[in-house]
Amino acid sequence: MNESQRPRGLGAAARVTALASSVMDLHVRIALQEMDREKRRLISGGIFLAMGGVLMLFALLALEVMLLLWMKERYNLSIEWILLFVSIINLALAGLSFRIGGYLAKGPYLPETLEGLSKTTKAVLGKS
Numbered sequence: 001m002n003e004s005q006r007p008r009g010l011g012a013a014a015r016v017t018a019l020a021s022s023v024m025d026l027h028v029r030i031a032l033q034e035m036d037r038e039k040r041r042l043i044s045g046g047i048f049l050a051m052g053g054v055l056m057l058f059a060l061l062a063l064e065v066m067l068l069l070w071m072k073e074r075y076n077l078s079i080e081w082i083l084l085f086v087s088i089i090n091l092a093l094a095g096l097s098f099r100i101g102g103y104l105a106k107g108p109y110l111p112e113t114l115e116g117l118s119k120t121t122k123a124v125l126g127k128s
Helices: 005-037 039-075 079-104 111-125
Strands: none
Touching: 005 039, 005 111, 039 079
């Protein structure tokens, strides 16, 4: 490699690195701006979601106690077997919930970020 080609290659790598850094800075800046604008809504939404989750947990526990008492009376099983049965059902539902929740948690990107990435990709590829 001769001397005239070396700086051009390093210059291109530096420009791509600077461009990638700029895109990441843009994304972080936009995310922080949105978080700042929506802070009150997000905090109150989180509080109400937590309260609803706790109340749902209490309702689920009461329902499981009712199921336990009904199975004890109906099938005349020991408490240990009934608890094992209910625990297996809970584990199956928890696994299904984690699977669905993991799929849904792959959140969308901010529209500004998508627009910035699109412009950056077009600039890097030389398209207008």
